[in-house]
Amino acid sequence: MTTPVDRQAPVVPVELDYGRTIDRSLVHREAVSEVFVTDVRPVADRLVSAAVQLPLNHGYYNDHVQRPAAHDALLLLEAGRQAAIAGSHVHIGLSPGTLMIVDTFRLELPGFRHLFVGAAPGRLRIDTDYIGEPTRRGRYRKGKVVQRFLIAGGDGGPGGDGPGGTVEAGEHEMDVLFLNHHEHDVLRRAQRGTPAPLTSHYRDREDAGGGPVRVEPARVGRSSPVNVTLSDPRADGGTVSAAVTPRFDNRALFDHVYDHLPAMTLVEAARQLAVLTSGAPLTTYATGFTAAFSRFAELDAPLRAQAPAGSTGAGERTVPVRFVQDGAEIARITVTTTGGAP
Known part of the structure; x- marks a missing residue:
């Protein structure tokens, strides 16, 4: 990761594949049904773009009584987490055994009106900036992830700029700690004094x-x-x-x-x-x-x-x-x- 990047100049979006989900290990999931990222590709230095398909009939994320139905804010939060983890492993260089522990986060959806559920699964693009500095040994201990959520305007509900276009739905940022499994176990024992159930x-x-x-x-x-x-x-x-x-x-x-x-x-x-x-x-x-x-x-x-x-x-x-x-x-x-x- 690096220091904040000036994104005032437009970044040319890469072509993303929505055909199938990526390997579940890249997003730290056991069930394939809980993977929503379908592609992840580098765009610029420390900037990665991911494709996400938002489901229509998920037992948790679509289980809401509000009408009209909308794509769940927690689904976007989970999609952002998955996109950040996958991008960090595939393109940023974090080792597969690295855990991403969230310290703080902020999710804002000013474009929520574009997240009403349509006839087809939602097509979301997440652009992720990785910000941080490595230690002298080249290890990342902590960092920040900044994301923009853009949803296909022609498929996922009212608003937008027609098929193939996107509208900005929101933004997400989180401060994270990077630990391997041994460091995580040591931290848990130090906090509790006993093994955790x-x-x-x-x-x-x-x-x-x-x-x-x-x-x-x-x-x-x-x-x-x-x-x-x-x-x-x-x-x-x-x-x-x-x-x-x-x-x-x-x-x-x-x-x-x-x-x-x-x-x-x-x-x-x-x-x-x-x-x-x-x-x-x-x-x-x-x-x-x-x-x-x-x-x-x-x-x-x-x-x-x-x-x-x-x-x-x-x-x-x-x-x-x-x-x-x-x-x-x-x-x-x-x-x-x-x-x-x-």
Whole structure:
């Protein structure tokens, strides 16, 4: 990676292939069905362009009660993560064993109106800039990823400049740490003092029927109970809180075994709490996130999400969500929502 690049001059886009997904190992996924990147190619120094197909019938990303249906903001977030990881391995030179740990991120979708679902899968292009400096030994310890999302204007919904053209839907940036598996294990042991349990253990408990009683799906904008991440909602004065209790058999959130709750699970919980506080799940869309993670979310301690009580109606809201575990804030995610069709 390098220092910020002046992108004022237009970059000639490369021809991208939307025919098939790339190898799942390049995006750190076990299931082929959870891979959305179909191509990744270099454009300029430390600038990589990726093609993404946005699905129409995914059990997690298309499971929403809002109408008209829109491509999920978390789907774009996941697509951005996959594009960044694939580009870093294929064209930037990070070794295959490198983990990308998110420290902070920001996703803004000012072009959300272009993300309504059409008759065909959405065709997204993600341009990714890699910013950072290596150590003396040539290793990257930390860096920044800056992305632009451009969606095909003629296929993915209203707006745009016709077939083959694209319109800008939003932008995403994240500050990341780069660790190998050994460094990750050392960090986890240093933080906990004991080995961390694994999600596979809790998945077995869920299968045995020992899970918590979760919020009704429709109250958090969902249709399927499998996708609900909250239980035990409480209102205390001007604050609403809920326990974060995702289902570990949800293979979109837990595609492989983890020793903590991944960032995407916390983002989903924050989005659901924001929808819950709105009181209008049928018309409340998430259109942006700003997040900072200070510690890993442990599996073996209760975790609660807290947010100010909201108000119904159209218009944009920002909902700050705190995640508290063992009496300390471990993450803060601010959710931007729009009430009514954006």
